[in-house]
Amino acid sequence: MATIKAAEKIKEGSIFGQISALGHEQLVICYDEPTGLKAIIGIHNTVLGPALGGTRLWAYTSEEEAITDVLRLSRGMTFKAAISGLNIGGGKAVLMGDPKMKTEAYLRRLGRFIQSLGGRYVTAEDVNMSTRDMELIGMETSYVTGLPEIKGGGGDPSPVTAYGTYLGMKAAAKKAYGSDVLEGKRIVVQGIGQVGTHLVSHLMKEGAQVFITDIFEDKLYEVAKKTGAQVIQPEAVYDFNMDIYAPCALGATLNERSIPQLKCDIVAGGANNQLKDEDVHGQMLLDRGIVYAPDFLINAGGLINVYTEYLGDYKKELAFQRTEGIYDTCMEVLSLSQQDQRPPQEIAMEKAWGRIESMAKVKLPYGV
Numbered sequence: 001m002a003t004i005k006a007a008e009k010i011k012e013g014s015i016f017g018q019i020s021a022l023g024h025e026q027l028v029i030c031y032d033e034p035t036g037l038k039a040i041i042g043i044h045n046t047v048l049g050p051a052l053g054g055t056r057l058w059a060y061t062s063e064e065e066a067i068t069d070v071l072r073l074s075r076g077m078t079f080k081a082a083i084s085g086l087n088i089g090g091g092k093a094v095l096m097g098d099p100k101m102k103t104e105a106y107l108r109r110l111g112r113f114i115q116s117l118g119g120r121y122v123t124a125e126d127v128n129m130s131t132r133d134m135e136l137i138g139m140e141t142s143y144v145t146g147l148p149e150i151k152g153g154g155g156d157p158s159p160v161t162a163y164g165t166y167l168g169m170k171a172a173a174k175k176a177y178g179s180d181v182l183e184g185k186r187i188v189v190q191g192i193g194q195v196g197t198h199l200v201s202h203l204m205k206e207g208a209q210v211f212i213t214d215i216f217e218d219k220l221y222e223v224a225k226k227t228g229a230q231v232i233q234p235e236a237v238y239d240f241n242m243d244i245y246a247p248c249a250l251g252a253t254l255n256e257r258s259i260p261q262l263k264c265d266i267v268a269g270g271a272n273n274q275l276k277d278e279d280v281h282g283q284m285l286l287d288r289g290i291v292y293a294p295d296f297l298i299n300a301g302g303l304i305n306v307y308t309e310y311l312g313d314y315k316k317e318l319a320f321q322r323t324e325g326i327y328d329t330c331m332e333v334l335s336l337s338q339q340d341q342r343p344p345q346e347i348a349m350e351k352a353w354g355r356i357e358s359m360a361k362v363k364l365p366y367g368v
């Protein structure tokens with residue numbers, strides 16, 4: 001289980017040291033002088049299928065930072081796909097640069113590099129990348145998903161992500177309260193972006209008492225007006241008197257400072273990497289009696305959406321239907337957590353890795 005327990009902490013050291021600690025199959029460095037493209041593709045594990053994961057464009061301050069990020073993110077995709085029962089592995093690409101560099105040639109050059117991997121890595125959108133960018137990449141490779149709906153793609157994944165998050169929250173409520181009805185519950189949604197806004201709609205429809213916050217005030221009041229949710233200030237979140245806290249903005253909001261302040265029964269939200277330290281802060285939540293719905297399990301709707309597109313003949317209803325499995329998986333993980341008194345994140349990761357280990361008996365890594 002070294003692959004599970006290792007290594008969010010491994011930030012330095014040799015590249016092979018990091019790859020070995022995190023269990024990657026391959027790290028691909030791509031450089032193209034005429035377009036300025038600097039891409040790093042991380043292929044973590046392809047036992048279940050080709051490595052699928054988005055491309056992130058970011059102004060990394062060093063090559064080490066970019067490598068650490070691609071290794072961490074691609075590993076996360078392996079666990080997300082496995083726990084969701086998808087037949088794909090984990091991968092990610094990072095581009096070192098500025099969004100201004102995204103010319104047609106730059107993106108098509110990336111497409112050619114992806115094509116050269118023969119299908120071991122399939123890309124999609126991530127930070128600073130759009131469905132239009134996927135179209136340009138797709139001029140050079142067939143290993144791309146996240147195309148616009150008008151082109152037969154899955155389009156914006158966030159409604160599907162929000163739906164899965166909502167179902168995961170309901171499963172957590174069932175565990176904490178004996179009923180998954182959210183009517184009347186005081187729920188704080190932190191971050192009214194793509195995912196947060198859709199989540200608020202589900203919660204309002206069910207009659208929850210929803211409080212929203214964001215660092216962009218204008219957007220906050222606009223969403224409040226549209227949905228009827230009440231506004232709270234960003235700094236008021238952690239000690240707000242609530243039943244459920246839904247992080248939908250940044251990672252690492254569950255940490256040594258925030259957890260002791262929390263006045264809630266449940267944490268269930270769409271943000272990635274909510275636990276600052278997986279080993280420490282999952283246990284802290286458990287010790288405080290707070291039910292935690294593992295982020296990578298309940299925010300997998302977006303991945304399920306691009307996976308559905310990758311399989312071909314995309315239908316939005318099918319993506320939503322596949323996402324419904326999140327409720328049962330979350331229940332199963334939370335029940336085991338209660339029974340064994342172990343953090344749900346740990347149990348979910350073991351369950352994901354167990355599926356890979358068992359499939360490794362009948363399958364080799366993809367394409368090698």
Ligand code: NAD
Pocket residue numbers: 157158159161190191192193194195196213214215216234248249250251270271272299300302303
């Ligand atoms: P987004 O950028 O549209 O929304 C994030 C929102 O959080 C923004 O409105 C931003 O202003 C706000 N925010 C930032 N810092 C904040 C703070 N300190 N307090 C309150 N609000 C703050 O992003 P998104 O696509 O909605 O994604 C939200 C989270 O969900 C991210 O962590 C993302 O990685 C994760 N996620 C998204 C998807 C998806 O389908 N979009 C899928 C899986 C996971």
